[in-house]
Amino acid sequence: MTVDQVVADIPNGSTVAIGGSSLSRKPMALIRALARSSVKDLRLIVDVGGPDVDLLIGTGSVSEVIYAFVGFEVLGLAPHFRRARQQQALRFEEWTEYTVMAGLDATIKRVPFLPTHAGLATDVLSVNTSFRRFKDPFHGEELVAVPALKPDVALIHVNYADAKGNGVILGDGHVDVLCAKAARRTYMSCERIISSDELQRYGRDVQILRVHTTGVVELPWGAHPTGCAPDYRADLRHLQDYLRYSANDDAWRAYADQYIYTDQSRYLERQGGVEALLARLKV
Amino acid sequence: MPLDERYALDEFLITTMARQFSGEVMVSSVTAFGALSALLAKARYAPDLAVLATPESGMEVTPMPTLSLGQFLTDAQRGIPLTMEEIFDAIFTDRFRIWINPAQIDRHGNTNISVIGDWHQPKVAMVGSRGIPEDTSHLSQIFYYVLTHSRRTVVEQVDFRSGAGTGPDRDATLGEHGAPSVLVTDLGVFDFTGPDGTMAVRSLHPGVTLEEVQEKSGFEIHAPSSIPVTEPPTEEDVQIIRDADPLEVRKLELLSGPEAAERFVSIYERERQALHAAWPRLGKLG
Structure with missing residues (x-):
């Protein structure tokens, strides 16, 4: 598939689950393609979000975010997320790391909810009205019902994939497998497409199975500026630039013109080209 | 606290944190302080710890801290790969420990990393509660550290409860499941053995007075x-x-402003080289 075909499959108002975790293996090339399309009113589901959520909020593509975390880790807070939260510009629903997983898992298991203790005695239960407290029918224990999260689309980025849609993840797996299984349609970008024979050698690292995949796009450096272990580390210098460009509207328009409203090959040229990226980021 | 030439404040605190560990449990590395305390504990105080190189994977390898903590692995450094399901199963079965660095902690050990002000009308929207609700509803020991003990960080009542402390709400819903156990700050070590599970002084660092702590x-x-x-x-x-x-x-965790920025850049330039010196590539992958 091509990036444009993926984007064409994502209509306004879609619920999109995004894999990766903060600064690790985010499907950023797909995210940028989505951001420069005319698609609007996306409902995002992320477990641990970072530049993915922040960039889509920055381009006005989002109406709602379901999240356990959105931040830039060692670099600080996510600027557009923070501003939108403080201006109450979008709908936000704070979940937690396991409850996002449980919500996706409920959809996979085709049950309306899954029970947990997580969130009890915290304020997450007071601000998140999607959760329900209930007493278990066996012993009367107080529990939280986590409703099923039903993504229309999942976007993930992996190290290698075959053309049929099996995907190899070498670093931390994050929640990509759950996203891929729960979504109606899963689009996977990869650093490199390899043959199905070659893929066999990766054994248990073949974490994404083709029965769950709708399409595969080969996008080298497709997670940049987040990292894709052990191929390349996060580009913290670009992310620092991103934070500076996010300081005001004019600067943000300049960032968008230079890095979002362009295709992946020009995007890579504007990072100094692949050779420079390799020298700087290859692990 | 007054500095001693034999150690720096970070080394004092990391050692204090290391001495809280015991048993055969998984330890996640989400900050440099947390990673180093686990590593030191494994070497000296709690040899059975199963230390992770990243927040969620890489068991049984040495977690050398880098800026993108953990999510920067060489092929030689991967360790035993784990899934998020395995991490949460370890949390639910109380076989997991973590050092958490909250923005606020209160009298009852409730902690906040989500928001300053009202959640619906935030003064400062921070990051969201992440996995702290899970930790605090399942782990029998929850470790917190705060590097600047002040009226902004150690507060009467947190603005938002990301993590469940002690008190009637916990008693009614969680019973025996989980509880805050330790807080290490730059002034002392605290626990929650005061009246009704409130914060109590366990020890003060050399040269620190109780008056300073109360102030x-x-x-x-x-x-x-x-x-x-x-x-x-x-x-x-x-x-x-x-x-x-x-x-x-x-x-870096103790610095801010230009000094932090300068050190950040210097570490970023050197970290790949240092990691490769410690972990030569095997070349098996890709």
Whole structure:
């Protein structure tokens, strides 16, 4: 598939689950393609979000975010997320790391909810009205019902994939497998497409199975500026630039013109080209 | 606290944190302080710890701190790969420990990393509660550290409860499941053995007075009549920390402003080289 075909499959108002975790293996090339399309009113589901959520909020593509975390880790807070939260510009629903997983898992298991203790005695239960407290029918224990999260689309980025849609993840797996299984349609970008024979050698690292995949796009450096272990580390210098460009509207328009409203090959040229990226980021 | 030439504040605190660990449990590395305390504990105080190189994977390898903590692996550094399901199963079965660095912690050990002000109308929207609700509803020991003990960080009541402390709400819903156990700050070590599960002084660091602690806290911390002094690190503790963190990523947590930015850039330029010196590539992958 091509990036444009993926984007064409994502209509306004879609619920999109995004894999990766903060600064690790985010499907950023797909995210940028989505951001420069005319698609609007996306409902995002992320477990641990970072530049993915922040960039889509920055381009006005989002109406709602379901999240356990959105931040830039060692670099600080996510600027557009923070501003939108403080201006109450979008709908936000704070979940937690396991409850996002449980919500996706409920959809996979085709049950309306899954029970947990997580969130009890915290304020997450007071601000998140999607959760329900209930007493278990066996012993009367107080529990939280986590409703099923039903993504229309999942976007993930992996190290290698075959053309049929099996995907190899070498670093931390994050929640990509759950996203891929729960979504109606899963689009996977990869650093490199390899043959199905070659893929066999990766054994248990073949974490994404083709029965769950709708399409595969080969996008080298497709997670940049987040990292894709052990191929390349996060580009913290670009992310620092991103934070500076996010300081005001004019600067943000300049960032968008230079890095979002362009295709992946020009995007890579504007990072100094692949050779420079390799020298700087290859692990 | 006054500095001693034999160790720096970060080394003092990391050692104090290391001494809280015990048993055969998984330890996640989400900050340099947390990673180094686990590593030191494994070497000196709790040899059975299963230390992870990243927040969620890489068991049984040495977690050399880098800026993108963990999510920067060489093929030789991967360790035993784990899934998120395995991480949460370890949390649910109480076989997991983590050091959490909250923005606020209160009298009852409730903690906040989500928001300053009202959640619906935030003064400062931070990051969201992440996995703290899971930790605090399942782990029998929850470790917190705060590097600047002040009325902004140690508060009467948190603005938002990301993590469940002690008190009637916990008693009614969680019963025996989980509880905050320790807070290490730059002034002392605290626990929640005061009246009704409130914060109490366990020890004060050398040169710190109870008056200073009360002055810098948003409420009066319960104090026993005799307060021990926190045991400083030994030479061996300090050496293990320095060897494990040649880039001194740990120092970043105590800095801010231009000094932090400068050190950040310098670490970023050197971290790949240092990691490769410690972990030569095997070349098996890709």
